[in-house]
Amino acid sequence: MFEVLKKGLETSIQDYPGRVGYLNQGFPPSGPMDSWSFRLANLLVGNDPNEGALECQFMGPSLKFETEHVIAICGADMQPKIDGQSVPIWESILIKSGQTLELNFCLSGARSYIAFSGGIDIKTWMGSKSTFHKAGVGGIDGHAIQEGQKITLGKSDGLVGKKIKSDAIPEMSKTGVWEIEVVRGPNDDWLDIEGYKTFLQAEWKLQARSDRTGFRLDGPTLTFNEKATNKSPEHGYEPSNIIDQGYPVGGINLAGQTPIILVNDGPSMGGFIVPYTVPSASFWKLGQAKPSEKFKFKEISVEESQEMRSSQTMLCSRESII
Amino acid sequence: MVQKYKTSDINLFSKINLEDKNYLTKKSELKPFLKKPKSSYKNQDTNKFEQLEGSLVNNDFKKEENLFFSQNNIDDCSSFKKMFPHNYKISKSGIKKPSIKRHVNPDGSYPKNDIEKHIDKVQNIFQGEYEKPKFLPGGDKYLLVEFGNIMNLELNFKAQGLAKAIEIAKIKGVYETLPCFASMIVHYNPDEIQFNDLKIELAQLVKDLKSSEDTVVESRLFRFPTVYLDKWTKEAVNDYTSKIAFKKPDPEFIVELNNLDNVDHFVRIHSGTEYWVASLGFWPGLPFTMPLDPRCKLTAPKYNPPRTWTPKGTVGMGGSSTAIYPDKLPGGYQIFGRTPVPIWDPERRFQVFKDSICLFRPGDRIKFDPCGYEEFESIEKKVEEGTYQFDLMENHKFSIKEYKKWLSKLDYNKKF
Numbered sequence: 101m102f103e104v105l106k107k108g109l110e111t112s113i114q115d116y117p118g119r120v121g122y123l124n125q126g127f128p129p130s131g132p133m134d135s136w137s138f139r140l141a142n143l144l145v146g147n148d149p150n151e152g153a154l155e156c157q158f159m160g161p162s163l164k165f166e167t168e169h170v171i172a173i174c175g176a177d178m179q180p181k182i183d184g185q186s187v188p189i190w191e192s193i194l195i196k197s198g199q200t201l202e203l204n205f206c207l208s209g210a211r212s213y214i215a216f217s218g219g220i221d222i223k224t225w226m227g228s229k230s231t232f233h234k235a236g237v238g239g240i241d242g243h244a245i246q247e248g249q250k251i252t253l254g255k256s257d258g259l260v261g262k263k264i265k266s267d268a269i270p271e272m273s274k275t276g277v278w279e280i281e282v283v284r285g286p287n288d289d290w291l292d293i294e295g296y297k298t299f300l301q302a303e304w305k306l307q308a309r310s311d312r313t314g315f316r317l318d319g320p321t322l323t324f325n326e327k328a329t330n331k332s333p334e335h336g337y338e339p340s341n342i343i344d345q346g347y348p349v350g351g352i353n354l355a356g357q358t359p360i361i362l363v364n365d366g367p368s369m370g371g372f373i374v375p376y377t378v379p380s381a382s383f384w385k386l387g388q389a390k391p392s393e394k395f396k397f398k399e400i401s402v403e404e405s406q407e408m409r410s411s412q413t414m415l416c417s418r419e420s421i422i
Numbered sequence: 423m424v425q426k427y428k429t430s431d432i433n434l435f436s437k438i439n440l441e442d443k444n445y446l447t448k449k450s451e452l453k454p455f456l457k458k459p460k461s462s463y464k465n466q467d468t469n470k471f472e473q474l475e476g477s478l479v480n481n482d483f484k485k486e487e488n489l490f491f492s493q494n495n496i497d498d499c500s501s502f503k504k505m506f507p508h509n510y511k512i513s514k515s516g517i518k519k520p521s522i523k524r525h526v527n528p529d530g531s532y533p534k535n536d537i538e539k540h541i542d543k544v545q546n547i548f549q550g551e552y553e554k555p556k557f558l559p560g561g562d563k564y565l566l567v568e569f570g571n572i573m574n575l576e577l578n579f580k581a582q583g584l585a586k587a588i589e590i591a592k593i594k595g596v597y598e599t600l601p602c603f604a605s606m607i608v609h610y611n612p613d614e615i616q617f618n619d620l621k622i623e624l625a626q627l628v629k630d631l632k633s634s635e636d637t638v639v640e641s642r643l644f645r646f647p648t649v650y651l652d653k654w655t656k657e658a659v660n661d662y663t664s665k666i667a668f669k670k671p672d673p674e675f676i677v678e679l680n681n682l683d684n685v686d687h688f689v690r691i692h693s694g695t696e697y698w699v700a701s702l703g704f705w706p707g708l709p710f711t712m713p714l715d716p717r718c719k720l721t722a723p724k725y726n727p728p729r730t731w732t733p734k735g736t737v738g739m740g741g742s743s744t745a746i747y748p749d750k751l752p753g754g755y756q757i758f759g760r761t762p763v764p765i766w767d768p769e770r771r772f773q774v775f776k777d778s779i780c781l782f783r784p785g786d787r788i789k790f791d792p793c794g795y796e797e798f799e800s801i802e803k804k805v806e807e808g809t810y811q812f813d814l815m816e817n818h819k820f821s822i823k824e825y826k827k828w829l830s831k832l833d834y835n836k837k838f
C-alpha cells in the first residue's frame with residue numbers, strides 16, 4: 101500500500117489495452133498513451149504486461165510506501181528519487197516500508213509509468229482498471245489520484261535489478277522533432293493531391309491545449325477536393341464536415357483547419373473528416389511528445405503498420421527482460 | 423397496439439389539447455376528467471386514463487391497420503402553441519422558400535444533390551447509397567465501412583443491421599463495431615485477421631443483409647422538456663466569440679443559412695419532429711440523431727475551430743444531425759437549447775439506467791418539448807433529489823415500410 105503525498109499533474113491508473121467493447125456506447129478505450137513503456141514496466145516487476153499501473157504526465161507524484169515493494173519506472177525521465185536518492189529508470193528497484201518515491205518534472209519524454217509488482221488492487225469498471233478522468237469513470241472514483249489517497253497493491257513477488265535489453269527500449273527524440281507514421285484514410289479522398297502532400301511535408305507543432313482526449317496541431321492550411329465542397333447539405337457546408345461517423349483511435353481529425361489527433365480518451369464519433377490515422381505502434385511517440393515539439397508525418401501502408409505492431413508486441417515480452 | 427401509460431404520462435397527457443377532435447372522438451367519456459383541475463390527478467386516476475387512452479390508441483391503430491411510430495402532429499402540443507405561435511401565412515412575397523440553403527460551388531454551379539427540387543421528394547430522400555459499400559482503413563486495427571454519403575434511415579438500418587450480423591457471425595478477430603448514420607467502424611485484431619480478409623468477410627455479410635424494408639424494431643420514445651434559445655448556450659457562444667473566433671449567434675446563423683423567418687420559426691421546425699437515435703458516440707451516452715420528418719431537416723456547419731466548452735444538457739446540431747451533450751464538453755455543433763434531463767448516470771440513481779449507464783439505445787426516438795425556465799428549474803430540482811420521472815414510452819414498434827408510407831402522405835408545402 102502507498103499513500104499519495106503529491107498527486108503530480110493528472111496521474112492516473114491505466115491498464116492495457118483499456119476498455120474494449122464499449123465504443124458503441126461512446127466509451128473510448130483509455131489505457132496508457134505510451135503502451136510500449138507501460139508494458140515494459142510491468143514486465144520488469146514480473147507482472148502480466150496488461151496489469152494496472154500509474155501513468156504520470158509531465159510532473160510526477162510523490163508516494164509514501166507502507167509496505168515493501170518491487171517497482172519499476174519506465175518512459176519519460178522524471179528524475180525519480182527514493183528518500184532523496186536518485187534511482188534508475190528502465191530497471192526494477194526495491195522500495196521499503198516508510199520510504200517515499202518522488203518524481204519530478206520530465207527531462208526527456210512526457211509520460212512516465214510506475215508499475216508495482218503484484219499490480220494495483222482496485223475493482224475493474226467495464227472490464228478495465230483504466231481511468232477516464234474527463235468523464236469521471238474507471239480508476240479510483242473515476243479520477244486521477246488525489247493527495248491523501250491510500251492505494252492498495254497486490255502481493256509483491258518481483259525481483260530487484262531486472263533490466264531491459266537495450267534494443268527493446270523506445271528512444272526519445274532529442275531534437276524535439278518526432279517522425280510519426282500515419283496510414284492514409286479512412287477519409288482518403290477528401291483533400292486534394294496538394295492537401296495530402298502539404299500534410300506530409302509540413303512540420304506540425306503540438307499545441308499546449310492537448311491532453312489525453314486529443315492532440316491539437318498548428319501548421320499550414322490544407323486544401324480540399326471537389327468532394328469536400330460539393331456534397332449533400334447534411335454533411336455541413338464547411339469542407340472538413342462529413343456526416344457524423346465513427347472515429348478510429350489515432351484518427352487525425354481535421355476540425356475546420358485544426359488537425360486533432362484523437363488519442364486514448366478521445367471522442368469515438370463526430371462530423372469531421374479523418375484524412376490520416378496514427379497506427380497503434382506509433383502511439384508511444386505521441387505519449388512522449390511535449391507541447392511545442394514538432395511532428396513530421398510519414399505515410400506507410402496498412403500492412404506496414406501491422407508489421408510494426410507485431411514487432412512492438414514482440415519487444416513487449418519477457419524475452420526483452422534480462 | 424395498446425400503449426400502457428404510467429403516472430408520469432399524465433403530464434404529457436395534460437399537454438394535449440382536449441378540444442382537438444383528432445384526439446378525442448368520444449367527448450362524453452372525458453367529461454368527468456374535464457371538470458377536474460389538472461393538479462388533482464392522483465394515482466387512482468391513472469387507471470381511468472389508461473382505459474381512456476387505451477381505447478383511443480386502439481382506434482387510432484385500427485385505422486392504420488399496422489403498428490408504426492405515432493409522431494404527434496406539431497399542432498397537437500398546446501404548450502408549444504403558447505410559446506411559439508403558429509404562422510400559417512405564406513410569406514408576403516409569395517416566393518416559395520427552399521428548405522435548405524444551397525451551397526454554391528466556386529465555379530457558380532450547384533451541388534448535385536439539389537434539395538430545392540420538389541419532384542419526387544420522397545424518392546430523393548432515399549438516394550445517396552453506394553452500389554457497393556466502401557471499405558476504408560483506419561490505421562492498423564480499424565476499418566470504416568461506408569454505405570453512402572447521405573443521411574437517411576435506410577442507411578442507418580443497414581449499419582445497425584451489419585453490426586448485428588457481425589455479432590452473430592462471430593468473425594474471428596473482430597472486437598467490436600460502432601455503427602453511425604451512413605457508416606460503421608470495425609475494431610479488429612490484425613494478428614487474427616488481415617485487412618483484406620476482413621473486407622471479404624464483411625462484403626459477404628453486407629450482401630446477405632435482408633432488405634431494411636421489412637425491418638421492424640423496438641423503439642422507445644423519450645420526451646425532453648427543453649428551453650430553446652436559452653441563456654446558458656448563449657453564454658457559451660458569447661464566450662467563444664469573445665475568446666476564440668467571431669461568429670453569428672448560433673440560432674440566428676441557422677435561420678440565415680436555412681432561409682427561415684426568424685428564430686421562433688427555427689424553434690418550431692426543430693421541435694416539430696421526433697428524432698431517430700442513429701448511434702451513440704463522441705462521449706459516453708451522447709446520442710446522434712436525425713429528424714424523422716424530412717420537412718424539419720435543417721443544415722448547419724460545425725464550428726471552425728471547435729468550441730472548448732458546452733453546457734451540460736445542451737441541444738445542438740451539426741450537418742443535419744441533432745445531439746444532446748451529456749456533460750460539460752468541448753464540441754463542434756451549433757447550440758441553441760438546453761434540457762435538464764440527464765442522459766447518462768454513472769451512479770445509476772434512476773431506474774431507467776438499471777441496464778446501462780447510458781440512457782439511449784440506437785433505434786430510440788426523442789421529442790424535444792419547448793418549455794420555460796420555470797419548468798426547467800423544477801425538473802432540475804427533481805433530478806437533483808432523484809425523484810424525476812423520465813417521460814418515456816416503451817413497446818413502440820417502428821417499421822421502415824410504414825415510415826415510407828407516412829412520408830408519402832406528408833404535405834411538403836406545409837409551413838411550420
